[in-house]
Every structure is written in C-alpha cells, then in structure tokens.
Amino acid sequence: MKRIFASLNVAEVHHARNLLDSVGIRTVIRNEMLASAIGQLPFTDCQPELWVLDPQDAEPARRLLAEGPLRPLEKGNVWQCGCGEIQEAQFTQCWQCASYRQT
Ligand SMILES: [Zn+2]
Numbered sequence: 001m002k003r004i005f006a007s008l009n010v011a012e013v014h015h016a017r018n019l020l021d022s023v024g025i026r027t028v029i030r031n032e033m034l035a036s037a038i039g040q041l042p043f044t045d046c047q048p049e050l051w052v053l054d055p056q057d058a059e060p061a062r063r064l065l066a067e068g069p070l071r072p073l074e075k076g077n078v079w080q081c082g083c084g085e086i087q088e089a090q091f092t093q094c095w096q097c098a099s100y101r102q103t
Helices: 011-022 033-037 057-069
Strands: 004-005 029-031 049-054 078-080 087-089
Touching: 004 011, 004 057, 011 029, 011 049, 011 057, 011 087, 057 078, 057 087
Parallel strands: none
Antiparallel strands: 004 049, 029 049, 078 087
C-alpha cells in the first residue's frame, strides 16, 4: 500500500477516495478516527490519510488528484510537491520529503 494523500479535512479525503473509486483505483482511508485526537497528538500523526492498495496505482492516482476533477473543486487548497505528494495550501512544507513549497 502507498499513501497518496492526507488532509485534516475528512471530507476532502473521502472526496479524493470517491474520485479514485470512480476510475477503479482501490483505496483505504487511515487515521479517520484519529482526527478527533488532533490537539493531543502532532497533527501530522492524526491526519486522515488515503492509501492506494496497489502501489502501481500511486502515480496515476496522484496525477488524477493533482490534475483531475478534484482540482477545480478544491482550487487553491492543494499544491503538489516535486516528489509528487499532494499538500494542502496551509502547509509550506511537504510531509513526505520535507522540501518547501516552490510555487
Ligand atoms: Zn515532497
């Protein structure tokens, strides 16, 4: 499995999941329940996360989330790191590779 998306907004994670579902990419959501622990744990440890079951789906899934129907809807809310991870706009640093936002 591969983590492809994380957001403090559970609805966004579900939206991303539905989107990938619609093109046949199977995913699971992790940490959904932990979101209620935000404030007690480092928030990066309790963000709801979207994982693809098949690692080969990770790239197409990321591309879809970055360029697909999610984008107009969530415009301004996400950015994509050079490593391919999708980040929310309020973060200036990638949670995956720790590089800073370039754009
Ligand atoms: Zn990165």
